[in-house]
Each structure stands twice: as C-alpha cells, then as structure tokens.
Amino acid sequence: xxxxxxxxxxxxxxxxxxxxxxxxxxxxxxxxxxxxxxxxxxxxxxxxxxxxxxxxxxxxxxxxxxxxxxxxxxxxxxxxxxxxxxxxxxxxxxxxxxxxxxxxxxxxxxxxxxxxxxxxxxxxxxxxxxxxxxxxxxxxxxxxxxxxxxxxxxxxxxxxxxxxxxxxxxxxxxxxxxxxxxxxxxxxxxxxxxxxxxxxxxxxxxxxxxxxxxxxxxxxxxxxxxxxxxxxxxxxxxxxxxxxxxxxxxxxxxxxxxxxxxxxxxxxxxxxxxxxxxxxxxxxxxxxxxxxxxxxxxxxxxxxxxxxxxxxxxxxxxxxxxxxxxxxxxxxxxxxxxxxxxxxx
Amino acid sequence: xxxxxxxxxxxxxxxxxxxxxxxxxxxxxxxxxxxxxxxxxxxxxxxxxxxxxxxxxxxxxxxxxxxxxxxxxxxxxxxxxxxxxxxxxxxxxxxxxxxxxxxxxxxxxxxxxxxxxxxxxxxxxxxxxxxxxxxxxxxxxxxxxxxxxxxxxxxxxxxxxxxxxxxxxxxxxxxxxxxxxxxxxxxxxxxxxxxxxxxxxxxxxxxxxxxxxxxxxxxxxxxxxxxxxxxxxxxxxxxxxxxxxxxxxxx
Numbered sequence: 067x068x069x070x071x072x073x074x075x076x077x078x079x080x081x082x083x084x085x086x087x088x089x090x091x092x093x094x095x096x097x098x099x100x101x102x103x104x105x106x107x108x109x110x111x112x113x114x115x116x117x118x119x120x121x122x123x124x125x126x127x128x129x130x131x132x133x134x135x136x137x138x139x140x141x142x143x144x145x146x147x148x149x150x151x152x153x154x155x156x157x158x159x160x161x162x163x164x165x166x167x168x169x170x171x172x173x174x175x176x177x178x179x180x181x182x183x184x185x186x187x188x189x190x191x192x193x194x195x196x197x198x199x200x201x202x203x204x205x206x207x208x209x210x211x212x213x214x215x216x217x218x219x220x221x222x223x224x225x226x227x228x229x230x231x232x233x234x235x236x237x238x239x240x241x242x243x244x245x246x247x248x249x250x251x252x253x254x255x256x257x258x259x260x261x262x263x264x265x266x267x268x269x270x271x272x273x274x275x276x277x278x279x280x281x282x283x284x285x286x287x288x289x290x291x292x293x294x295x296x297x298x299x300x301x302x303x304x305x306x307x308x309x310x311x312x313x314x315x316x317x318x319x320x321x322x323x324x325x326x327x328x329x330x331x332x333x334x335x336x337x338x339x340x341x342x343x344x345x346x347x348x349x350x351x352x353x354x355x356x357x358x359x360x361x362x363x364x365x366x367x368x369x370x371x372x373x374x375x376x377x378x379x380x381x382x383x384x385x386x387x388x389x390x391x392x393x394x395x396x397x398x399x400x401x402x403x404x405x406x407x408x409x410x411x
Numbered sequence: 412x413x414x415x416x417x418x419x420x421x422x423x424x425x426x427x428x429x430x431x432x433x434x435x436x437x438x439x440x441x442x443x444x445x446x447x448x449x450x451x452x453x454x455x456x457x458x459x460x461x462x463x464x465x466x467x468x469x470x471x472x473x474x475x476x477x478x479x480x481x482x483x484x485x486x487x488x489x490x491x492x493x494x495x496x497x498x499x500x501x502x503x504x505x506x507x508x509x510x511x512x513x514x515x516x517x518x519x520x521x522x523x524x525x526x527x528x529x530x531x532x533x534x535x536x537x538x539x540x541x542x543x544x545x546x547x548x549x550x551x552x553x554x555x556x557x558x559x560x561x562x563x564x565x566x567x568x569x570x571x572x573x574x575x576x577x578x579x580x581x582x583x584x585x586x587x588x589x590x591x592x593x594x595x596x597x598x599x600x601x602x603x604x605x606x607x608x609x610x611x612x613x614x615x616x617x618x619x620x621x622x623x624x625x626x627x628x629x630x631x632x633x634x635x636x637x638x639x640x641x642x643x644x645x646x647x648x649x650x651x652x653x654x655x656x657x658x659x660x661x662x
Contacts, residue, residue, distance in 0.1 A: 080504070080524065080540070081504075082504045086541060160498065161498050293516060299499045301496070302461075303461050303492045303495075304509075306460065306481065307485065307489055308509060308563075309481045309483075309485025309513040311482075353500065354500075
C-alpha cells in the first residue's frame with residue numbers, strides 16, 4: 067500500500083491515457099472552451115439579434131420560439147452528422163470518405179425529384195409531414211442496411227466492395243434525378259432546388275419531438291460503445307486479436323450511422339460536407355484515439371459552424387437559404403489553413 | 412498445446428491449403444518455415460481465428476478457436492499480422508495499452524498500467540514510450556506491436572513474419588527478445604520465418620510446410636540437413652557447421 071502511494075506521487079507517472087501530457091490536456095480544454103463560447107454566442111445571437119417585435123411582447127416570443135426550433139434543428143443535425151461521420155470513418159478505417167458515399171443524399175434527391183416529376187408543384191408539399199418524414203427516413207435506412215448486411219455478411223465480406231456498390235447506386239440515382247429534373251418546368255425546378263440544398267428551414271417544428279429523442283438514443287448507444295470503437299479503429303485483424311466480434315460490431319455501427327444520417331437528411335436535406343469537416347477538425351484538434359473525447363468536440367464544431375453560418379446568413383446578411391454554402395466556405399478554409407500549417411492529415 | 416485436425420482452407424478449386432493435422436506443444440518457440448505460398452501464414456492466421464476455417468478443427472489449450480467466444484480466446488492467444496497500419500495517431504504506450512483491452516474492456520486500471528510498463532521495458536521501448544508511432548523507425552514500430560501482444564498476457568503468441576523489413580541488428584534483437592519472452596515469461600511463441608538460419612538458431616521446433624501440407628516437424632537438428640532442406644525449399648541447400656550451430660548455405 068505504501069509502495070503504491072509513493073508511485074502515485076512520482077513526478078512523471080507512466081500512463082496510457084488518451085490525453086498524453088499537460089500541454090495536450092490544456093489544448094483540448096482550451097479548444098472546447100473556445101467552441102463552447104462560440105456556440106453560446108451564436109445561440110444568443112440567433113435568439114436575440116434583430117428581433118423586430120418589442121422585447122417581452124407576445125410577438126417577440128412567437129419569433130423567439132421559431133428561432134428556438136431552428137436552433138434545436140441545428141443541434142440535432144450537428145449531433146447526427148458529427149457522431150455518425152466519426153463512427154463511420156472508424157468502422158471503415160478511412161478518414162476521407164463520409165457516410166454520404168452510401169447514397170443517402172442521392173436517394174433523398176431522387177425521392178424529392180420523383181414526387182415533383184409525378185405530381186408537379188404539389189409533390190413538394192406532399193412530402194411534408196411527420197409520416198412522410200419517417201417514410202423518407204425509413205427508405206434511406208432500408209437502402210443502407212440492405213447494403214451493409216448483404217455485402218458485409220455474405221461471401222464478399224469486404225468494406226471496399228460495399229463502398230463501391232454504394233457509390234454506383236448513388237451515381238445511378240443521381241443520373242435518374244438529373245434526367246427527371248430536365249423534364250420539369252422551370253418553376254417546378256425552382257421549387258425543387260430549394261429542397262435539395264441542405265437547409266435548416268426545411269425542417270418543421272413537428273418533426274422535432276421525434277427527431278430529438280431518436281438522435282439522443284442512437285448517439286447515446288454509440289457513446290456507450292466508444293471503447294469498442296477505439297479498438298475497431300485499429301483495423302480488422304487487431305480488433306479480432308483483441309477479442310472484438312468485428313463483423314457484428316461493424317454492422318451494428320453502420321446501422322446506427324444509417325439511422326443518424328437518414329434522419330438528418332430527411333430533416334434538412336443532404337449536407338455532404340458538414341460531417342467530413344467536423345470529423346476532420348475534431349481529429350486535428352483533439353489529437354487522440356478516444357471516441358469519448360472526439361465525439362463532444364466534433365459535435366461542438368458542428369454546432370458552432372452550423373449556427374454561425376445560419377446566424378450570418380439569416381440575421382447579418384438577411385439572406386435566407388443554403389447554409390451549406392457558408393459551411394463549405396468557412397469550414398473548407400479553416401481546414402485548408404490548418405492542413406497547410408500542420409502539414410499532415 | 413495447439414492441435415490442428417484436418418484443417419483446410421480452400422482459396423479456389425485448384426488452390427487449397429491442407430488438410431493439416433499436427434500438434435504444436437506448449438512452451439518454447441516453434442518456427443513455421445517453407446517456400447512462398449506453402450500456407451504458413453494461412454495456418455497461423457487460422458489458429459489466430461483471423462481467417463475462417465473451411466474444414467477441420469483447431470483447438471488452443473483445449474478451446475476450439477471457432478466456437479469459443481472471441482473475447483475468451485483473446486485472453487489465451489494473441490496474434491500479430493505482418494501489415495499493421497493505423498489511421499489513428501497513437502503513442503507507443505497507448506498502442507501497448509490496447510493489448511490490455513481483453514482484460515480491461517477499455518478502462519485501464521493501475522494493474523493494467525503495470526503490465527503495460529513491463530511489456531514496454533521488456534522490449535527496450537522505455538525511452539520511446541511517449542513517441543507517436545509515425546515518429547518511429549520500422550524496427551522500433553515492429554517492437555511496439557510485439558509489446559502490445561506481450562501486454563495481452565496470453566500463453567500463446569502468434570507472429571506472422573515479425574522480421575520482415577528489419578535489418579540484421581534489429582532482426583537479431585527481435586529474435587533475442589522473443590527468446591527471452593519464451594524462456595523468462597513462459598510464453599508459447601509460434602512464428603512464421605523466412606530465414607531458415609534464424610529459425611534453426613532461435614527456435615525449439617521447426618514446422619516445415621510445402622504445397623499446403625506439413626512436410627516435416629522436428630527439432631532444428633532434424634531439419635538442418637542437406638536433403639531435408641533441399642526438398643522443402645526446392646533449392647540446393649548445403650548445411651555447414653557454423654560458429655553457433657549449423658548454417659544453411661543456399662547461394
């Protein structure tokens with residue numbers, strides 16, 4: 067017992083924790099504080115900035131409630147994309163591809179285009195509503211889960227073949243949508259285009275009571291499995307050696323990822339770049355293998371970037387519309403600057 | 412003891428490994444040797460349950476490797492493949508810490524840290540333990556991987572060509588450390604080797620394979636003979652008396 071305490075008091079205790087030393091710890095905490103401050107700042111900004119009604123009046127509260135729903139949507143989307151992308155990249159052992167490669171976005175585009183193509187302008191409104199939201203989500207999940215289980219448990223049993231098939235299906239659906247879009251009238255096309263860019267305003271308040279619990283439940287499940295994710299990130303043979311049931315874990319993670327991405331896509335439309343960006347920024351700034359540390363940072367990056375873009379677009383520039391444009395601009399620039407300065411991925 | 416009974420792997424109709432029936436006894440180092448494509452790595456990875464077995468049965472210390480839960484196997488057997496590339500950025504110590512995963516489930520205790528330190532010290536990595544893997548040379552990295560499987564504290568350690576890409580100095584160091592692991596820590600080490608002279612000098616038993624079959628299984632003295640080696644490797648081999656035991660000369 068005496069020996070143990072003496073060892074604990076040693077100046078440089080040897081340990082294998084995900085945070086290597088004091089400097090690493092300081093960097094991580096500082097980054098989390100910075101992101102936290104940014105997130106809170108943008109949240110307050112979106113809630114309070116430029117509210118035309120008088121403060122405290124009924125009108126002010128109506129507007130504030132609407133803005134609160136937008137913020138909740140941003141939170142759900144950031145949570146889904148950040149955690150799903152990190153988990154997906156861990157599962158497929160590749161930090162360049164994103165779950166979008168499985169054709170979620172293309173399927174969403176195809177569904178939306180098909181409805182406008184068949185039903186005209188009314189098609190867009192036909193896809194609004196809670197049952198429709200779940201229907202779209204279910205179709206995307208069905209596609210993804212069918213791909214995973216078929217290609218991972220069959221005789222192929224190969225992640226790369228699965229991804230390739232996903233890309234081909236995505237491409238096929240994309241050209242199909244393109245073809246149908248050619249046949250639309252300009253006004254129909256205009257209405258459709260607004261739906262195809264990821265847009266916070268696409269989400270409706272009535273989706274949120276379903277979306278928030280599902281997102282929390284699924285991400286909570288990923289959080290519980292974080293230790294296994296750390297091992298899966300070492301690749302198939304190392305994970306098997308360490309006693310992880312690799313195939314089962316892989317299919318489970320990919321199924322959870324497909325729930326998250328399907329839901330986020332059904333909620334606001336495709337956002338290809340957001341997940342990639344949050345994940346890569348989290349890897350760079352957290353600089354650790356531990357998913358328990360990567361997940362929160364990824365989420366905060368996602369929230370700060372999305373709410374910041376939304377705030378600038380909607381309230382400062384007074385231009386509604388595609389947040390993705392700003393996400394890609396700001397995020398892409400940050401990413402490039404960082405890579406150039408650090409010199410490695 | 413590792414027991415293989417009619418173990419077979421079918422790669423295609425014409426290419427198959429096995430059926431192999433043999434026993435690898437506990438303790439010491441057993442080297443798997445043979446020409447390219449003989450099935451050494453296939454057999455090793457099947458014992459380590461990294462590759463599915465098409466027919467037959469493998470048991471390690473009485474546990475069937477297919478039916479026993481992977482987690483239980485991970486406490487009696489560890490296996491390291493040739494190619495290891497991680498997308499995650501890890502320090503040497505963090506990597507070795509993963510070796511404790513079957514015991515700790517990811518929550519490292521003080522006891523785990525003690526085993527990790529021991530494994531690192533054993534492979535002379537103490538100075539390097541806080542370095543990141545991408546800052547190490549190939550030889551150092553290879554030692555870090557071996558430290559990870561040693562930290563796993565398994566009775567059986569399977570290594571697939573751990574001397575690949577190592578220069579003379581590091582190859583000899585690695586073999587000496589494995590020898591010590593077998594002698595001092597009592598591990599049973601099964602290792603795929605390309606250099607027959609390394610196998611002869613450092614191992615207790617040699618298992619020679621050819622065309623997917625075990626053709627010879629015995630002590631280095633029994634294997635290190637002109638006609639035996641020439642037959643196994645399809646090349647004229649002359650065994651001469653070297654300063655530290657028999658030497659195979661094949662060029």
